[in-house]
Amino acid sequence: MAEHATHVPGLAHHFVSMEQQKEAGTLGMWIFLLTELMFFGGLFLAYTIYRTTYPEGFLYGSHLLNVPLGGTNTVVLIVSSLTMAMAVYYSQLGEKKKLIFFLLVTLALCFVFLIIKYFEYMSKIHDHLFPAFGTYHPSTTGPHGIPLELQQPVRVFLWIYFLMTGLHALHMIVGAGILITLIYMAQKGRFTKQYNSPVEISGLYWHFVDIVWIFLFPLLYLTGFHVSGAGH
């Protein structure tokens, strides 16, 4: 086994050619993303069911979220998708410096997203809107007030919000780990014009995580945005 090892740098012994290895890696990532889609799909189903059951609760809940911060994060992620695409582009050209630059920018945007998310979460916890551990005590008056009869439905909205964005943030953190690994590998000069599929495959993952957010933002933040007079 070992003596066959890498005539071509980066080619694993059980593959016949670089093309076969790349095809396997890419298909593997697409299938993985399919499993991710089904994973989030369960929560999107729960969202659909409960939004139908508690339309008013979802309107109120949606108004509790900070649209400017959520919107900023949406822009941050869209830009990070662009920088990731640039990284993939330069990895295919074999331009190490530009590759590392764009990976670093993507990583920085990832952290910006997570920091903004952190402050959003903290303000919810501060307003006693965290739906778990018995810490959910929203007031009935004020800008974040919820009428008593809607407190239960809004709580359903809030656990969906925390669970979906929380799982998304977890995927961002994993993505940060992948980016750091890629930067390390790029620094070591592991990527060439011939061998760059790890960058491309990680790019697929990154775009997927972005797309999930593109769906989460309108569904959670903008629900009932068009309904005048809803909420406060």
Add this chain to the structure above:
Amino acid sequence: MATEVMQSAEPRTNYLNAGHTVKSWLLTLDHKRIGLLYLFSISAFFFIGGIYATLIRLELVTPQGDLMTAETYNKVFTMHGVIMIFFFLIPSIPAVLGNFLLPLMLGAKDVAFPRLNLLSWYVFIVGGGMFMLTMINGGIDTGWTFYPPYSSIYSNTQVTLAGVSIFITGFSSILTGLNFMVTIHTMRAPGMTWFRLPLFVWAHYATSLIQILGTPVVAITVLALGFERTLQIGIFDPKLGGDPVLFQHMFWFYSHPAVYIMIIPSMGVVSELIANMTRKRVFGYHFVAFSSLAIAVFGFLVWGHHMFTSSQSMYAGLVFSLITYAVAIPSAIKTFNWTATIYKGSVSFDTPMIYALAFLGLFTIGGMTGLFLAAMGLDVHLHDTYFVVAHFHYVMVGGAIIGYLGGLHFWWPKITGKMYPEIWGRISAAIVFLGFNLTFFPQFVVGYLGMPRRYHSYVPEFQVLHILSSAGASILALGFLMPVFYFAWSIKYGKPAGANPWGAVGLEWQTPSPPPTENFTYQPVITTEAYEFEHVEEIKNAGKAEALQTA
């Protein structure tokens, strides 16, 4: 049966003697060794699950709940169900035989992602270990279906720990499915077109599809259940605004297709057994291949048949009932095509064929009684009775496990290079068949008469049927134990098998037994469709078989 025993004089390196240290096994990337790691692990789980089954059958010998309390009994049948389904049946054929055979059948050196393959075993062991921890800490009593609100707020057993262990084990299944699908797409040898693939491979493709699409949904479901228990949020708890029926939808969206994760690979095995044991091309190859996919696809659209009695709309029930009927079509296509294959074949009655024939009969009964349950009116009467228990054991044991055992006997010579004692194989197959029917047939009757499942006591008039069932279970247990001994015996004392003891077709038989680490010492090129028995005879006549074995 033609048995050419050809042994090359000098000791050959193969995947078994390529390394003898524990490390060489625990860090192996060889799909064949990983298959064996799975074989040992799931066999252990099978016997633990069997102990729980024994306890159930012992309790039910008498009408009174005298051996254990109702609470203990709840735990016992739950542990039996969870262990058998998540830790034995779902990994069984794919993780053991699939892992071992898929690259061989495709003419590849390994699966597409060997590291991921090993990781999937470790993930399985971590999940299984956590479930053992659950067991030591008192087990769980929710039934294997984990229905809330019982599982979410009322049960005070180790539900969260069990949920986490199933969440983790699910990823092992996802990784195997992903690996197989990519392997089938990208690792086929030159000339191995889609319609030259053995039907075993088609079956695993369909299975992988279910593992990939279904398992993530049950993962998020048990994760939500875990969050509900630990964080006190109302995901499924109606008191906090949740909907317990949503759990049932999400759970069965996976768990009905999961039945096909268990049975489709077994169908793939049976296709191989019947073709090779009757020395005939499988009748209607394309239909058998596509019916696996059809079962996988239809399987995702029938989950509501578990909820005819749980507040689901009658019209939804009607549609689910109809689609459930539709699953019978591809299943029947397979059964009829296998029967047509046997017709006028030169049938051998070696152990694998006995299992294949047993599968045909038992799966037909299991499948047909499924249609009884798919009929809405009848299901209201039969729902949650022993009729259901008997039905799914006919599919899961009579189908999945019988197929697994048949496959294990058929490929044992390939895996170990040794023949198992044929006479003992036949005896144990007969014992399994008799014991199985004696165990589960009376349960159809007792269920039809109204005995509900999951009760530790019952009315005295059911006792005769329960005694029959318990007696059958002890015979079945003997039948399951025997292979452990003669398989172990054969490793040391069995006759050397040679490359192709059955005179079978398929690439896995065109390399020595046990195969070398890299599977083939030559690059296989495929020029014929699967099951070309004329071609095999030609090769033999030309004396090429010998050349292949020493190559």
